[in-house]
Amino acid sequence: MTARLAGPLLLLALWQGLALLTAGRFLIAGPAEVAAWLADQSGLVLRALAVTGRNAAVGFVAGNLAAVLLAALAALWPRSRGGVLALALVVHCLPLVATGPILRVLLGPGEGPQIWIAALAVYYTTLIPLLAGLSATPSGWLDLVRVHGRGRLAQLVHVRARAALPYLLAGLQIAVPAALLGAMVGEFTGAERGLGVLTIRFTRALDVPALWGVATVAAGVALAGYGAIGALGRRLGAPPPPVILSLGAAPRAPWRRQAGGALLVLLAVPLLWWAAIEALALNPFFVKTPAELWLALTSAPDSALRRATLAGAGLQTLAFLLPGYLAGLALGAGLAALLALAPAAGQVVTPLALAMRAIPIITTAPLIVLALGRGAAGTVAIVAVMVFFPTLVACRYGLAQAPGRIMDLMQCHAAGPWARLRHVQLPAMLPALFASARMAVPAAVLAVTVAEWLATGRGLGQLMALSASVSDYTMLWLCVALVTLASAAGYAAIAVLERRVLAVFAPEQLVR
Amino acid sequence: MAADGAWPSGPGGVTIRCEGLAQRFAGGVTALAPLDLTIAPGLTTALIGPSGCGKSTLLRLIAGLDAPSGGRVTADGRPPAQICRDGEVALAFQDPSLLPWLDLRRNVALSRRLARKAADPALVERLIGLVGLAGFETSRPASLSGGMRQRAAIARALAAEPRLLLLDEPFGAVDELTRRQLARELPPLWQARGATVLLVTHSVEEAVLLADRVLVLSPRPARIVDDIGVPLPRPRPAGITDSPAFRQLTRRALTALEGGAP
Ligand SMILES: Nc1ncnc2c1ncn2[C@@H]1O[C@H](COP(=O)(O)OP(=O)(O)OP(=O)(O)O)[C@@H](O)[C@H]1O
Ligand SMILES: [Mg+2]
Numbered sequence: 001m002t003a004r005l006a007g008p009l010l011l012l013a014l015w016q017g018l019a020l021l022t023a024g025r026f027l028i029a030g031p032a033e034v035a036a037w038l039a040d041q042s043g044l045v046l047r048a049l050a051v052t053g054r055n056a057a058v059g060f061v062a063g064n065l066a067a068v069l070l071a072a073l074a075a076l077w078p079r080s081r082g083g084v085l086a087l088a089l090v091v092h093c094l095p096l097v098a099t100g101p102i103l104r105v106l107l108g109p110g111e112g113p114q115i116w117i118a119a120l121a122v123y124y125t126t127l128i129p130l131l132a133g134l135s136a137t138p139s140g141w142l143d144l145v146r147v148h149g150r151g152r153l154a155q156l157v158h159v160r161a162r163a164a165l166p167y168l169l170a171g172l173q174i175a176v177p178a179a180l181l182g183a184m185v186g187e188f189t190g191a192e193r194g195l196g197v198l199t200i201r202f203t204r205a206l207d208v209p210a211l212w213g214v215a216t217v218a219a220g221v222a223l224a225g226y227g228a229i230g231a232l233g234r235r236l237g238a239p240p241p242p243v244i245l246s247l248g249a250a251p252r253a254p255w256r257r258q259a260g261g262a263l264l265v266l267l268a269v270p271l272l273w274w275a276a277i278e279a280l281a282l283n284p285f286f287v288k289t290p291a292e293l294w295l296a297l298t299s300a301p302d303s304a305l306r307r308a309t310l311a312g313a314g315l316q317t318l319a320f321l322l323p324g325y326l327a328g329l330a331l332g333a334g335l336a337a338l339l340a341l342a343p344a345a346g347q348v349v350t351p352l353a354l355a356m357r358a359i360p361i362i363t364t365a366p367l368i369v370l371a372l373g374r375g376a377a378g379t380v381a382i383v384a385v386m387v388f389f390p391t392l393v394a395c396r397y398g399l400a401q402a403p404g405r406i407m408d409l410m411q412c413h414a415a416g417p418w419a420r421l422r423h424v425q426l427p428a429m430l431p432a433l434f435a436s437a438r439m440a441v442p443a444a445v446l447a448v449t450v451a452e453w454l455a456t457g458r459g460l461g462q463l464m465a466l467s468a469s470v471s472d473y474t475m476l477w478l479c480v481a482l483v484t485l486a487s488a489a490g491y492a493a494i495a496v497l498e499r500r501v502l503a504v505f506a507p508e509q510l511v512r
Numbered sequence: 513m514a515a516d517g518a519w520p521s522g523p524g525g526v527t528i529r530c531e532g533l534a535q536r537f538a539g540g541v542t543a544l545a546p547l548d549l550t551i552a553p554g555l556t557t558a559l560i561g562p563s564g565c566g567k568s569t570l571l572r573l574i575a576g577l578d579a580p581s582g583g584r585v586t587a588d589g590r591p592p593a594q595i596c597r598d599g600e601v602a603l604a605f606q607d608p609s610l611l612p613w614l615d616l617r618r619n620v621a622l623s624r625r626l627a628r629k630a631a632d633p634a635l636v637e638r639l640i641g642l643v644g645l646a647g648f649e650t651s652r653p654a655s656l657s658g659g660m661r662q663r664a665a666i667a668r669a670l671a672a673e674p675r676l677l678l679l680d681e682p683f684g685a686v687d688e689l690t691r692r693q694l695a696r697e698l699p700p701l702w703q704a705r706g707a708t709v710l711l712v713t714h715s716v717e718e719a720v721l722l723a724d725r726v727l728v729l730s731p732r733p734a735r736i737v738d739d740i741g742v743p744l745p746r747p748r749p750a751g752i753t754d755s756p757a758f759r760q761l762t763r764r765a766l767t768a769l770e771g772g773a774p
Binding site: 138140141143144145146147148149150154158159162163237 | 598
């Protein structure tokens with residue numbers, strides 16, 4: 001209990017200390033200053049919060065409902081699982097920075113885009129643990145259902161659904177900050193009210209206490225929601241699941257079939273995209289078909305220029321993305337390993353890291369830019385922070401998974417903490433590290449594009465913002481296609497690497 | 513804890529017929545060589561054999577949980593999937609597989625729900641008492657011992673009132689005293705119902721004590737090396753384990769078991 005309190009107190013003290021240290025440089029507003037600003041502007045903040053909160057809540061419900069339905073489909077019809085996962089991943093990889101403006105022109109003013117983006121931001125982080133939970137049932141439970149002559153529906157109703165409840169709740173917990181983040185990113189694209197609008201306004205005005213105040217409110221609300229769902233889980237007797245981030249049985253198909261599946265998705269996505277345009281009769285000025293994009297890249301008069309622009313922006317983005325991503329992973333895993341050597345410190349840091357994971361990091365992007373400047377350092381730091389906390393939490397969790405009996409055995413042989421870490425705990429951490437690395441790809445892309453858009457004015461984020469503002473929808477869609485393809489490819493590449501490594505270090509994670 | 517009064521009678525058991533039944537796993541392991549076997553209705557048949565010889569494999573095939581790689585199984589002429597759908601099969605496997613979020617009572621009643629049979633709280637209570645778990649009705653599996661969970665799994669299988677009851681080492685983690693007591697009290701129950709019972713056990717004494725027929729299997733792939741009828745009176749009188757007839761039967765089974773080993 002003291003450890004749980006120590007973390008937040010430490011954070012507050014650090015925050016106040018940093019604010020005092022940097023006083024006069026207009027970077028950090030300390031807790032006292034933020035409290036004063038909030039007290040002063042409570043009306044404004046509450047009105048904005050009501051709008052953002054409502055949009056986030058509607059998006060939360062819609063996105064999670066979609067996730068539950070998709071997961072149920074995959075459970076009832078296992079052959080659809082690969083397709084569901086692949087399409088879900090592609091949609092998850094859509095750059096919110098671009099989908100925001102596109103939804104804005106399609107849906108017009110109002111709350112539509114915010115809700116859509118909030119829903120898009122949450123469904124994947126619910127779908128993945130839910131699928132894992134639905135398939136993480138001991139085969140004996142399913143045999144019991146089968147021996148009484150019942151099929152998949154009864155398996156779902158009597159066994160899988162309840163067994164997946166802890167996983168669902170874990171997903172919903174992470175979905176709270178994600179929904180808030182989505183609603184705010186949606187508001188960045190020209191909404192009239194909300195916390196996102198305030199963030200943009202205060203960033204332009206360099207109003208430091210106000211920015212910190214808005215970020216604090218967003219973080220506080222997300223934390224409260226995160227905590228409430230955790231409490232609900234405890235009430236329902238659904239303790240946190242054993243594996244939160246596991247891929248939940250990636251198909252153990254031969255690579256030929258996997259490659260075939262990937263090809264199928266590559267063909268299906270443009271087809272579905274085109275079919276959606278036709279079916280919904282979307283305005284051809286705002287929405288480009290895959291064929292149009294292909295022509296724009298290959299045979300249009302300005303195609304060479306387009307290719308050069310895209311490649312240049314892509315490389316700029318990659319230059320921020322890669323270092324930030326790798327740094328976030330390395331720092332997260334490294335700190336987790338260090339904390340395994342110093343369990344007392346771990347007890348303080350873990351609740352803190354859990355809390356930080358519950359904060360919609362993107363809303364702090366302006367703050368980080370404020371602190372580190374508009375250059376490379378700021379953007380890299382945002383990406384790293386976005387990757388760092390989930391990795392730290394996942395790796396801490398993975399380390400705790402080290403088989404207790406083997407740890408006891410090591411103790412018997414008087415193995416020191418370092419030997420234990422190397423021989424037992426680090427291998428046990430690997431699955432969590434890889435799962436986290438995989439899930440962090442789209443998150444890192446989101447972070448880098450938002451940072452570029454809001455602050456640095458470079459890379460794909462800036463190109464998307466610019467294209468949206470000058471109504472160059474061809475370029476905007478090209479960016480969407482490029483970012484989506486690159487994120488999904490990065491994700492898939494890590495999944496392949498993951499399977500290789502797990503086959504050696506944690507084969508039991510690959511079963512089923 | 514003893515059963516009070518007679519158990520309700522049932523519709524009788526099913527006849528199991530295995531014709532050329534074989535199972536070869538993907539890794540190349542042949543668990544069952546082609547096996548021909550008929551199991552008469554209403555009798556208790558015990559399967560004994562060395563570990564890994566294919567006993568569980570055979571039970572899974574009969575329950576329709578796996579498809580054989582060769583040959584076929586029928587129950588009264590129907591394929592296993594059909595008798596499952598008709599709600600006539602129940603099993604208690606090596607691993608009790610209780611659902612952790614249900615209390616004992618609900619776990620036991622679950623098989624009836626799955627088999628689409630009308631709820632029968634009185635039967636559930638009685639079965640819980642029979643397996644010696646009265647007083648734990650509202651306990652979750654996590655707070656039961658390994659042996660208690662196995663007994664719960666037996667009660668759950670019986671609650672479905674099956675015509676075919678498959679028991680795979682149901683007493684593995686049960687203490688000796690409780691084992692003996694269950695061996696005395698369970699058979700009258702399934703005999704009253706006339707169910708066909710297939711029981712896998714590692715104990716030769718238990719096989720002879722519980723069964724009307726003992727099949728001794730060879731090491732993998734399982735063949736039948738001896739087929740022993742057990743003409744002992746039912747219900748088995750107390751102290752029968754000391755009788756010469758009992759001793760002779762166990763000796764014969766043991767010899768077959770040893771002879772079957774390489
Ligand atoms: N799903 C499977 N895939 C591959 N091999 C299997 C599978 N299930 C069982 N086997 C193999 O088949 C053989 C028979 O297994 P089975 O479980 O039927 O043995 P058993 O007689 O029940 O043993 P025990 O008495 O130890 O429970 C074993 O060699 C086992 O390794
Ligand atoms: Mg077995």
